[in-house]
Amino acid sequence: MELKNKEDIKPLCPHCSTLLSELWFQKLKGFWGQRYIYFCGSCRKVLGVSHRKGFWMG
Numbered sequence: 001m002e003l004k005n006k007e008d009i010k011p012l013c014p015h016c017s018t019l020l021s022e023l024w025f026q027k028l029k030g031f032w033g034q035r036y037i038y039f040c041g042s043c044r045k046v047l048g049v050s051h052r053k054g055f056w057m058g
């Protein structure tokens with residue numbers, strides 16, 4: 001599989017198919033520590049969770 005860098009097009013939200021021109025995130029704190037959840041700014045469905053800011057599914 002080839003990996004191609006595409007900076008000129010915007011990814012689509014898998015839930016509402018809106019262009020993800022921006023990605024929203026929220027910092028959560030709980031017994032597990034600190035987590036960042038990333039979600040679509042249009043439908044607000046969660047796209048991923050990370051324990052580090054700016055790091056997908058990490």
Ligand SMILES: [Zn+2]
Pocket residue numbers: 013014015016017018040041042043044045
């Ligand atoms: Zn969406």
